[in-house]
Each structure stands twice: as C-alpha cells, then as structure tokens.
Amino acid sequence: MVDGFLVPLLKIVIVLNATLVGVTYMVLLERKVIAWAQSRLGPMRVGPYGILQPVADAVKLMIKEDITPVRADKWVFTAAPIIAMVPALIVYAVIPFGPEVSLFGRQVTLYITDINVGLLYIVSVASVGVYGIILAGYASNSKFPLLASLRASAQLISYEVAVTLTLVSVILVAGSLSMVSIVRAQESMGVWFAFIQPIAFVLFFIGGLAETNRAPFDLPEAEQELTGGFHTEYSGMRFALFFLAEYANMIVVSSVATTLFLGGYLAPFPNVDALNFLDIVPGWIWFLLKTFLFLYVFLWVRATLPRYRYDQLMRLGWKVLIPVAIANVIVTGIVKVLL
Amino acid sequence: MATPSVHHGAMFDTDELVINMGPQHPSTHGVLRVVLRLDGEKVVDAEVVIGYLHRGIEKLCENRNWTQIVLLTDRMDYVAAATNNVGYCETVEKLMSLEVPRRARYVRTILCELQRIASHCLWLGTHAMDIGAMTVFLYAFRERELILDLFEEYCGARLTYNSMRIGGLPQEIPPGWDKKVLEFCKIMDSKIVEYEELLTHNRIWLERTKGIGVISGPEAVAIGLSGPALRGSGVPRDVRKDEPYSAYDEMEFDVPIGVVGDTYDRYLVRIEEFRQSLRIIRQATEGLPEGPIVGKVPRLIKPAAGETYHAIESPKGELGYFIVSDGKSTNPYRFRVRPPSFCNLQALPRLVRGHLVADVVALIGSIDIVLGEVDR
Numbered sequence: 001m002v003d004g005f006l007v008p009l010l011k012i013v014i015v016l017n018a019t020l021v022g023v024t025y026m027v028l029l030e031r032k033v034i035a036w037a038q039s040r041l042g043p044m045r046v047g048p049y050g051i052l053q054p055v056a057d058a059v060k061l062m063i064k065e066d067i068t069p070v071r072a073d074k075w076v077f078t079a080a081p082i083i084a085m086v087p088a089l090i091v092y093a094v095i096p097f098g099p100e101v102s103l104f105g106r107q108v109t110l111y112i113t114d115i116n117v118g119l120l121y122i123v124s125v126a127s128v129g130v131y132g133i134i135l136a137g138y139a140s141n142s143k144f145p146l147l148a149s150l151r152a153s154a155q156l157i158s159y160e161v162a163v164t165l166t167l168v169s170v171i172l173v174a175g176s177l178s179m180v181s182i183v184r185a186q187e188s189m190g191v192w193f194a195f196i197q198p199i200a201f202v203l204f205f206i207g208g209l210a211e212t213n214r215a216p217f218d219l220p221e222a223e224q225e226l227t228g229g230f231h232t233e234y235s236g237m238r239f240a241l242f243f244l245a246e247y248a249n250m251i252v253v254s255s256v257a258t259t260l261f262l263g264g265y266l267a268p269f270p271n272v273d274a275l276n277f278l279d280i281v282p283g284w285i286w287f288l289l290k291t292f293l294f295l296y297v298f299l300w301v302r303a304t305l306p307r308y309r310y311d312q313l314m315r316l317g318w319k320v321l322i323p324v325a326i327a328n329v330i331v332t333g334i335v336k337v338l339l
Numbered sequence: 340m341a342t343p344s345v346h347h348g349a350m351f352d353t354d355e356l357v358i359n360m361g362p363q364h365p366s367t368h369g370v371l372r373v374v375l376r377l378d379g380e381k382v383v384d385a386e387v388v389i390g391y392l393h394r395g396i397e398k399l400c401e402n403r404n405w406t407q408i409v410l411l412t413d414r415m416d417y418v419a420a421a422t423n424n425v426g427y428c429e430t431v432e433k434l435m436s437l438e439v440p441r442r443a444r445y446v447r448t449i450l451c452e453l454q455r456i457a458s459h460c461l462w463l464g465t466h467a468m469d470i471g472a473m474t475v476f477l478y479a480f481r482e483r484e485l486i487l488d489l490f491e492e493y494c495g496a497r498l499t500y501n502s503m504r505i506g507g508l509p510q511e512i513p514p515g516w517d518k519k520v521l522e523f524c525k526i527m528d529s530k531i532v533e534y535e536e537l538l539t540h541n542r543i544w545l546e547r548t549k550g551i552g553v554i555s556g557p558e559a560v561a562i563g564l565s566g567p568a569l570r571g572s573g574v575p576r577d578v579r580k581d582e583p584y585s586a587y588d589e590m591e592f593d594v595p596i597g598v599v600g601d602t603y604d605r606y607l608v609r610i611e612e613f614r615q616s617l618r619i620i621r622q623a624t625e626g627l628p629e630g631p632i633v634g635k636v637p638r639l640i641k642p643a644a645g646e647t648y649h650a651i652e653s654p655k656g657e658l659g660y661f662i663v664s665d666g667k668s669t670n671p672y673r674f675r676v677r678p679p680s681f682c683n684l685q686a687l688p689r690l691v692r693g694h695l696v697a698d699v700v701a702l703i704g705s706i707d708i709v710l711g712e713v714d715r
Contacts, residue, residue, distance in 0.1 A: 038477035143358045147380065147696065215471060216543055306543045307471025309697045310380055 011112050015092050023247040024054035030247075030299050037303035064236035069140065072233065076139035081234070081241035084132025087125045088248035094118040095255045096180050098265040098284035110265070110284055111180065118179040119171065122256060123164055126211070129249065130156040133213075133230045136242070140233040148229030151310055155210060155217065158317030163207035165325035166200040169332040170260050173197060183264035194261040199328045201261045203321055205297075208253035210317070213246060215302035217313055254294035255287075262290045355383060360699065362391045368465060368703060369710030373687070380695045385688045389681075392714040400674040405431060405505060405640040408671070413499035415678065416712040419458040421450045421490070422653045424503035429584055430649040430660040431505045432634075434642045442630040443507040444586040448623045449520060450493070450502060451585065451651075452616040456527065457486040458654035459609050459616075463534060466606070466704035470547050475537050482530050485523050492516060505640055507633030517624045524617045524624075531613050539610070548603040552690035552702045555600055562689065563682045566656025567608045568706050572600030578652035585651075589626075590619045602705040609707075641669055655679040655707050676715060680708040 028043065028050065035042030043050030068077055098110035115121060130152060137149020171177055173196055174185040186192055194201045210217040231242045258264060265283030308316070361372035370391035376383040396415060400408045412423040425447050432439060464479035487497045492513055494502040502509065538544045554564070559572040569576055577594040579587040595611035597604025644666030650659035656679025663673035683706045690702045 034473070038474050039481060040477060143356060147356075147358075151380075218471070303474050304537070305472065306467065306538075306541065306547055307697075308543055309547060309695060311695065312546050 007106075007108065008112060012093075015097075015112060016089060019089060019092055019248060019251065020244070022251060023244050024058060026247045026251065026295065027057065027243070028053050029295070030302075033296065033299040034303045037300070058240075061240040062237055066236040066238060067233075069142065069233050071141045073139040073141065076135050077233075078238070080132045080136035080139055081238045081245075082132070083135060084129055084245040085241045085248070087129040088245045088252060091122050091125050091252045092255075094121055094179050095252075095259060096183055096264055097287050098282065101282075114178055114180040117177045119167055119177045119182075119260075122179075122252075123160075123167065126249070126252065127156065127160055129245065132242070132245065136234065137230040140230075142233050145230045145232050148232075152213070152230060154310070155213075155313060155317075158314055159207045159210040159217075159321070162317060162321035162325045163204060163211060165322065165329055166197075166204045166207065167260070169197055169200045169325075169329045172329070172332045172336055179259055179264075183259060183266065186263045187266055192261060192263040192266075197261070197328070197332070199324065200332075201257075203325050203328070204257060204261065205294075207321065208257060209298070209301065210313070212249040212253055212298075214250065214298055216305040216308050218302075218307060250295060250298055251291065254291045254298070257294055258287060258290040264290075362388075368708060371684075371703070371708070371710055371713070373699065373703075375691075375696070375699065377696065380697075382691045382694055382696065382699060385691045385699070387684060387687055389684070389710075389713050392710045394715065396715040397674050397676060401671055404669045405642075405671070408674070409503055409505075410499075410501045413501055414711060415676065415715055416458075416653060416655065416658070416680065416709045417498060418461050418709055419454045419654045420498065420500045421454040421502050422458075422651065422658065424500065425451055425585065426649070426651040426653065426658050426660055428503040428505050429651065430647060430662050431640070431642065433649050434645060434647045434662060434664060435505075435640070437506050437636060438634045439507055440631045440634055441586070441628045443632045443634070445623050445627050446508055446512060446632070447503070448586040448590065449620055449627075450490075452620045452623070453486050453489060453520070453523075455616045455654040456613055457483050459613055460486070462609065462654075462704070462707045466701070466707075467538060469700040469704045470544065472537065472541075472544070475534060478530070478533060478537075482527060485526065489516070489519060489523060492519070504633065504636075506636035507631070511632055517627060520620060520624050524621055527613070527617055531610065535610060538606075545603065547697075547701060548606060548705075549601055550599075551602040551694060551698050552705060553599060553601045554686065554690060558689075559600065559686070562686045564656070564686055564706075565679050565682060566652070566654070566707075567605055567612065568656065568683050568686070570595065571597035571605035571608045573597055578650050578657055582650070584649070586623060587619075590622050592619050602701055605705050639669065642666065646673075650677065653679055655709065655712070656683055678712040678715065680710075680712040681715075684708050684713055 031053070032042040032050070043053040046052040046056045068074060093112045094115060096109075096111040096114070100107055100109050102108070133152040134149045137145040137147075137152065140146070170182065170193055173193060174182040176182060176185065182193075189196075209215075231239055234242060265287040267281065267283075267286055356377040358375050358377060359372065360375055362370040364371075372388040372391065374386040374388060376385070394414070396411055400411055403411065409424055409427060412427045413420040415423050429439075431437075460479040460483040464476040464483075467473075467475035467479075490500055490502070491497050493516060494500050494509065496502075554562075554572055556572045556574045559569050560574060564572070565576070573596050575594050575596050578584070579592075580594050592615045595608050595615065597608050642664040644664060646661070646663040648659055648661045650657050652658070657677065658679055659677035661673070661675040661677070662671050665672040686706060687702065690706070691699050694702070
C-alpha cells in the first residue's frame with residue numbers, strides 16, 4: 001500500500017509543486033538575468049530584491065478579468081491553454097532527478113517512474129503541447145494569432161524532426177530508451193554523452209530553443225510583428241497558463257538535455273578519481289545545477305540575439321539541422337557497428 | 340482601401356489576407372497605420388494611413404507671433420526638438436537677413452549634433468528591438484539619457500527644449516558645460532563599439548537586414564527620400580555639406596554613403612554618422628569662440644513682406660521651412676514644413692512589397708520616422 005500508492009503520490013505532489021514554483025521563479029530569474037545584461041536592476045519593489053515578484057504576478061493574473069472574445073470558438077479557446085500546459089507538466093514523470101536514496105529506512109528512487117520507452121514518451125508528450133498554440137491561434141478568430149499559429153505549426157514540424165534525430169544518436173550510444181538507463185550508461189562509460197556526441201548536443205540545444213519558442217526562434221510570439229502572437233486575445237489566468245507552459249517547457253528541455261548529455265545526477269567527470277570528493281554533494285543538487293546552467297544559457301541567448309525570420313528559420317531547420325542530424329545518426333551507427 | 344482578391348488554384352482557392360497594422364501596434368513607432376495585403380506571410384501590397392497625430396501645427400503657427408512659434412516646432416520631431424528650433428530660427432533669420440554671432444552658431448551646431456546622436460540612439464534602439472535584439476534598445480537609451488542630461492543642464496527641459504531664439508540663443512551655456520560635452524564624446528566613442536559588437540557582424544542581424552528593402556539611388560531621389568535613407572542608397576546628399584548652415588562650413592566631417600541601398604546599408608550609414616557627429620561636436624566645442632550670443636534683433640519681430648525656404652539636415656533628413664510674411668502682421672502669413680519623416684514614409688509601400696511581415700517592422704524602423712513630424 002505504502003510503496004505502491006502513497007510514495008508515488010507523494011513524489012507527484014512534490015515534483016508538481018517544485019515545478020510550478022520553479023516556473024514562477026524562472027520568470028523572475030529571466031527578468032533579473034536580462035536586466036543585468038542590460039545594465040538595469042530588474043524587479044526590486046516586491047520583497048527584498050524583488051524575490052516576492054512571482055507571488056504578486058500570480059495574484060495579479062488570477063484576479064484579472066478573463067475575457068473570451070465574442071467571435072472566438074469558446075470550447076477550443078478554453079481548451080487550448082490546458083492543452084499547452086498539461087504536457088509540459090506530465091513530462092516530468094520520467095526525468096530522474098537523482099540516484100536511489102534511503103529515506104526513513106526506505107529505498108526511494110528520485111523519479112516518479114522509469115518506463116522503458118522514456119525518451120519516446122517525452123518526445124510524443126512534448127509534441128502535444130504545440131496543439132495548444134495552434135488551437136489558441138485558430139480559436140481566437142483573429143488575424144494576428146492565426147498567423148502566429150501557422151508559424152508555430154511550421155516551426156514544430158521542422159524542429160521536431162531534427163531534435164528527435166539527435167535523440168536517436170544518443171539512443172544508439174546508450175542502447176536504451178529509458179532515461180534512467182541512459183544516465184547509468186554514462187556512469188558505466190565514465191563519460192558524459194556531451195563529449196561522445198558533441199554535434200547531437202549542440203543540435204539538441206538549438207532545436208530545444210526552437211521547440212520552446214524561445215529567442216532567437218520566438219516567432220509564434222514575435223511581440224514586435226504579431227503583437228504577442230498566439231496569445232494576443234488571451235487574458236488573466238488563461239494567458240498565465242501559456243506563459244507558465246513556456247517556462248515549464250524550458251525546464252523540460254533543460255532537464256532532458258542534462259539527463260542525456262551532461263550525465264543527469266552524476267557528479268562531473270565520474271571516472272576521474274581525483275574528483276571523487278565531489279560525491280559528497282547529493283545527486284539531485286548536481287542535476288539542479290546543470291539544469292540551471294542550461295536555463296541560464298536560454299536567458300543569455302534571449303538577451304543577446306535578434307530574432308530569425310520565418311523563412312530563415314525554416315531554411316536553418318530543413319537545410320542545416322536535419323541533414324547534419326541524419327549524418328550524425330549514420331556516423332554513430334557505423335562507428336557502433338565497427339566497434 | 341485594400342480589398343482581398345481570390346486566386347483560383349488547381350486544388351484550392353487561396354484568399355489574400357488583409358491585416359491592419361496599427362494605429363496601435365508596438366512596432367509602428369507611434370500611431371502609424373499600415374494596411375497590409377498578405378499572401379501567406381508575403382506582403383503583396385501595403386497602404387500607409389496617417390493623420391492620427393495631426394494637430395494642425397502649421398495652421399497654428401500662422402496664428403502665433405514669430406517668437407511663440409519656436410515652442411510649436413518642438414512638437415513636430417519631438418525626439419530631435421533642438422534641430423527643429425534651429426531650422427525655424429534660421430529660416431526667420433534668413434527672411435529678415437539677420438546676422439547671427441559666431442558663438443551662437445557654434446553652440447547651435449553642438450546642440451544639433453548632440454540631438455542627432457540622441458535621435459539616432461532612439462532609432463538604433465527601436466530598430467534593433469523590432470528585429471528582436473532587446474539589449475541594444477536599453478544600451479542606446481542609456482546613452483541617450485546622457486544627452487538629455489546635457490540638454491537639461493543647458494535649457495532645463497529634456498524633450499521639448501524651446502532652446503533657440505530668433506537671432507541667437509536664449510541663454511549662455513552653463514559654466515563647465517563644454518567640458519561635460521567632451522566627456523560625453525569620450526563615453527560615446529566606446530559605446531558605439533559596443534553597439535557594433537552586438538549587431539554589425541551578428542549573423543542573424545545580417546540575415547535580417549541584408550537585401551531587405553533595396554532601393555537604388557535614382558529611385559530614392561525620385562521618391563524624395565532624404566537623410567540617411569537616401570545616403571544609404573549611395574547618394575552623397577547632405578544639407579550640412581551642400582548648403583552649409585550654422586557653423587557647418589567651418590567643420591570638417593565626412594558624409595558616409597551606402598552601396599546597395601538595403602536596410603543594412605542604412606544601418607551602417609547611421610552608425611557612421613554617430614562617429615561623424617562626435618567629430619563635429621569635438622571641433623565645435625574645442626574651437627568655441629567668445630562673443631555675444633544674440634545678434635541685433637529688433638524688439639518686435641516683423642519681417643518685411645516676402646517668402647523664403649530654408650532647409651537643414653535633421654537626423655531624419657532634409658527638414659525645410661517655407662515661410663511667407665505679409666509684412667503687416669506679427670505672425671507669418673503662411674507657414675509650411677517639409678518634414679523628412681513624411682517624405683521618407685512615402686517609400687514604405689515600395690520597400691515592403693514582396694517581403695515578409697517580419698520585414699515590414701524592420702523597414703519601418705529603417706526609414707526612421709517620427710509620427711509627430713509626419714502628421715504635424
């Protein structure tokens with residue numbers, strides 16, 4: 001009873017809460033990091049150094065009037081934010097945050113579940129999220145959101161392919177689709193996959209930027225051209241769901257990248273004995289640190305780069321990323337067979 | 340008004356999409372309205388609708404006396420108010436054949452060039468922001484702030500300066516102000532490098548601006564472009580050089596011109612103008628002559644009957660004033676402005692045709708308009 005029901009339930013509650021708090025603070029972090037990059041201070045008013053800003057934002061968004069345009073398709077309009085948000089949250093089910101630990105005399109695994117097709121699960125669930133964006137643009141019955149959702153669907157198709165192909169090369173090296181086994185494979189090989197598969201690593205990160213609609217690929221939002229893009233007609237909590245989904249997706253991509261390429265919860269350079277003292281630090285802290293590193297790069301990129309244009313983005317996806325990813329898979333396969 | 344047309348294809352009929360950009364849109368720099376006819380994301384045609392900020396300044400000027408008009412000119416190109424003041428005052432001085440003391444002409448030159456840098460900072464920031472580079476926006480505004488501080492010290496205002504009088508300056512420059520100007524020049528030198536590091540060789544920036552909105556020199560002249568938008572197409576026309584006013588005949592500076600005439604060239608021209616402006620400010624500040632700041636101006640300004648046109652190089656292009664005096668009343672009989680933004684805006688439909696929606700905002704930024712001047 002306890003192991004079968006209570007422990008997983010507790011884990012789900014903890015992960016969900018941690019994610020949602022993480023997401024709200026991610027928003028603050030973004031505002032702070034970008035402010036520092038731009039020689040500003042960022043939020044400073046709510047609490048010391050603005051650390052209570054997410055609370056104020058949440059309260060504001062919840063008590064705001066929730067407007068549904070008269071000409072919008074009401075059901076789809078309501079469903080779209082939910083479709084965007086839910087996949088971003090349930091992906092966390094298969095991400096291993098740390099090794100097995102003993103808590104209160106009980107062996108506890110720091111992941112909700114380990115399914116043998118974990119990666120496939122992530123890819124398929126994550127790609128459902130974009131329907132939220134497409135449907136939001138369609139249901140708003142407004143021209144700017146419509147253009148944005150067209151962009152979103154085109155972008156998704158282009159980048160989904162490239163990202164999935166990079167995953168294939170990781171699977172070839174690790175010999176498994178399970179997230180936990182992939183981390184274990186990196187442990188037993190004594191090296192992070194980022195060093196074995198550097199090309200896949202870079203491609204995955206670029207694809208991740210595009211999949212989460214982040215700068216320089218934030219075309220579906222394109223504040224300057226499409227006035228906010230797909231969420232132009234949304235307000236209040238429904239808008240907040242899109243907003244949170246974007247940040248939750250960023251954390252997902254960062255966690256997946258950490259797990260696949262940076263050894264997940266492993267300490268840096270597990271094969272170097274001189275660095276064994278690093279094992280004192282619990283695995284989940286390493287995991288968080290590495291994820292944070294990725295998130296920081298996300299923000300850094302946004303503060304620095306201009307935005308790609310729609311056709312340029314397509315060209316980059318189909319003519320550069322996908323061919324390189326395919327070549328990478330083929331080379332990996334050949335090397336794997338020869339060795 | 341644009342009406343969508345239907346194309347009958349082999350399998351599907353496709354509709355053109357008409358979207359209305361503005362007058363409330365984050366990237367139309369004020370209350371500009373552009374009606375776009377789109378085929379997918381490609382712009383088939385564009386129609387510019389203006390007039391949302393029309394305040395009738397020209398007519399208003401005909402009912403104010405000659406001194407009061409200086410204040411109204413502030414409200415046209417409100418990001419370069421000092422330049423407007425100088426343009427108006429010089430036109431009246433030309434009409435009355437007034438002699439302006441050399442010191443006043445030098446200070447005018449310094450103010451005009453500071454104003455050019457401030458205006459270009461605003462242009463650079465918003466242009467980069469439109470293309471998605473948000474950090475440049477805040478960097479450029481940081482330096483603009485320094486210029487506004489200098490203006491505040493000179494005349495007490497930060498946006499609408501009312502900083503000129505017919506025949507000279509309203510007041511002497513504050514003690515130590517010239518040193519602060521030179522200090523600013525030093526700061527600005529390093530900041531231009533910073534802007535360029537972020538943009539000039541950035542691959543995404545190049546892809547977004549190169550080959551976008553190409554317009555050839557002769558065509559640009561035919562449309563009536565002026566200022567950096569014209570020089571970007573390789574036409575070396577600069578009122579400061581061709582018909583020097585204020586103290587520009589005593590200054591040494593180059594007129595940068597582009598080669599291709601695309602958005603990137605216009606960007607490079609304006610970046611180089613930052614440097615040339617600093618060069619002029621340094622020369623004018625270091626060689627600032629002593630002497631009076633106001634010429635011999637009659638108590639009651641009442642030009643003899645006649646008309647005149649005088650143009651200066653505002654940050655956006657050729658800013659001209661056409662003023663008619665009937666010689667009887669204390670206000671102008673006819674007051675007409677040739678605003679560079681208005682004339683440059685004519686080129687927009689020609690520039691955006693065939694490009695994508697994302698390029699429209701880049702091109703609006705590239706021709707650098709201020710709606711206060713377009714509509715007056």
